[in-house]
Amino acid sequence: MLKSTRIESIDILRGVVMVIMALDHVRDYFYYGSFFNDPTDLETTTPILFFTRFITHYCAPVFVFLAGTSAFLYGSKKTKSELFKFLFTRGIWLIILEITVNNLIWKFDLTYSRLILQVIWAIGLSMIALSLLIYLSRKALILIGFIIIAGHNMLDQIVMNGSSLKSSIWYILHQSNFIYISDTHRIGVFYPVLPWIGIMILGYCLGALYSKNYEPALRKKWLLIIGSSATVLFFVIRGINIYGDLMPWEAQDTTAKTIMSFFKVTKYPPSLAYTLITLGPALLFLYGIESVKNKITDFFLVFGRVPLFYYFLHVLVIHTLALFGMLIFGGNWKHMIITAEVFDNALLINYGYSLFVVYLVWIGVIVFLYFPSKKYMIYKANNKDKWWLSYL
Numbered sequence: 001m002l003k004s005t006r007i008e009s010i011d012i013l014r015g016v017v018m019v020i021m022a023l024d025h026v027r028d029y030f031y032y033g034s035f036f037n038d039p040t041d042l043e044t045t046t047p048i049l050f051f052t053r054f055i056t057h058y059c060a061p062v063f064v065f066l067a068g069t070s071a072f073l074y075g076s077k078k079t080k081s082e083l084f085k086f087l088f089t090r091g092i093w094l095i096i097l098e099i100t101v102n103n104l105i106w107k108f109d110l111t112y113s114r115l116i117l118q119v120i121w122a123i124g125l126s127m128i129a130l131s132l133l134i135y136l137s138r139k140a141l142i143l144i145g146f147i148i149i150a151g152h153n154m155l156d157q158i159v160m161n162g163s164s165l166k167s168s169i170w171y172i173l174h175q176s177n178f179i180y181i182s183d184t185h186r187i188g189v190f191y192p193v194l195p196w197i198g199i200m201i202l203g204y205c206l207g208a209l210y211s212k213n214y215e216p217a218l219r220k221k222w223l224l225i226i227g228s229s230a231t232v233l234f235f236v237i238r239g240i241n242i243y244g245d246l247m248p249w250e251a252q253d254t255t256a257k258t259i260m261s262f263f264k265v266t267k268y269p270p271s272l273a274y275t276l277i278t279l280g281p282a283l284l285f286l287y288g289i290e291s292v293k294n295k296i297t298d299f300f301l302v303f304g305r306v307p308l309f310y311y312f313l314h315v316l317v318i319h320t321l322a323l324f325g326m327l328i329f330g331g332n333w334k335h336m337i338i339t340a341e342v343f344d345n346a347l348l349i350n351y352g353y354s355l356f357v358v359y360l361v362w363i364g365v366i367v368f369l370y371f372p373s374k375k376y377m378i379y380k381a382n383n384k385d386k387w388w389l390s391y392l
Contacts, residue, residue, distance in 0.1 A: 009290045012297050015304030017059045022314050024056035026362040029322040032352030040264050050260045060119050061278040065203035072207025087131035094124030105316045113340040115187045122191035126200040142205050148198030156246050176268035192269040223287035230280030244272040302374045
């Protein structure tokens with residue numbers, strides 16, 4: 001096997017969040033009532049269920065942020081025009097994959113009656129936006145990224161309804177909502193793209209810290225400063241409770257609920273508070289993991305080096321297991337073909353298992369996926385001359 005020149009700490013962090021991401025998706029398909037209940041609803045959740053959902057908040061922002069970092073590192077060996085071409089075409093490719101492949105494996109619905117635009121779509125659009133911005137100076141990019149992330153919550157008060165062209169464009173940019181195409185078909189914009197663009201831009205700028213001749217000690221210093229500052233700023237902004245999230249926190253009738261209310265930050269779209277409490281600790285993780293090399297980091301490295309392959313495979317495996325679970329333990333397996341009708345009629349309202357089962361399935365899925373992921377990682381490392389592998 002050829003030795004990889006990729007930066008291990010970045011891939012380790014990506015691998016950790018990919019593994020955690022599978023927990024969230026197993027919960028989606030296996031936990032009782034998960035198709036219709038919010039695990040962060042303070043009236044119905046439990047601390048362990050809330051934490052199970054909260055820990056997975058780290059996945060999407062880290063995934064998008066590191067996609068920006070990887071774009072910088074890829075571009076450091078290319079001309080600006082070559083980087084533009086790669087980001088633009090890969091962005092379009094990811095959007096196509098989101099619409100066709102990802103929606104199919106999430107739903108098994110050949111009619112695409114309930115099309116959902118999620119993180120792959122957001123990465124694709126963000127890459128297209130980044131491809132147009134790479135010609136700006138790094139200082140300009142940092143400023144744009146900060147303005148988007150820190151300022152987009154000022155747009156929270158703009159709320160639109162309906163499926164007009166104007167409303168649809170706003171949903172794509174900042175307001176999570178459904179666009180109704182017909183009585184039987186709709187598009188759910190779950191990842192409004194504006195703040196994700198800001199996150200990718202700052203991830204791209206962070207890539208400079210991983211340049212070939214950048215001093216490791218100075219890089220770790222900046223990771224510690226930025227990560228600590230972002231984490232502390234979360235507690236300050238959230239404590240003031242005036243700005244930074246669509247939903248202010250409130251004192252509850254129990255301490256546990258009050259804590260959960262404090263950490264109940266908005267993901268759709270990612271608020272300033274959400275971004276700070278996810279990316280801050282992620283940068284601290286990069287700081288701490290840089291010099292660590294052992295069997296545990298090697299394990300996570302496998303998933304971090306084949307993120308797109310792993311993403312599609314893990315959704316397919318989890319959904320298939322849920323379908324077979326209904327065949328084995330009872331229920332109508334056809335309801336696991338998740339059409340708009342299934343949601344409209346709440347056909348899965350009483351489906352699901354305990355949280356204990358969710359964690360067991362999650363562990364089994366990760367163990368199973370390790371082997372094909374490692375095989376594909378080795379294949380990629382030994383076939384760097386194949387340009388198309390950079391799109392997968």
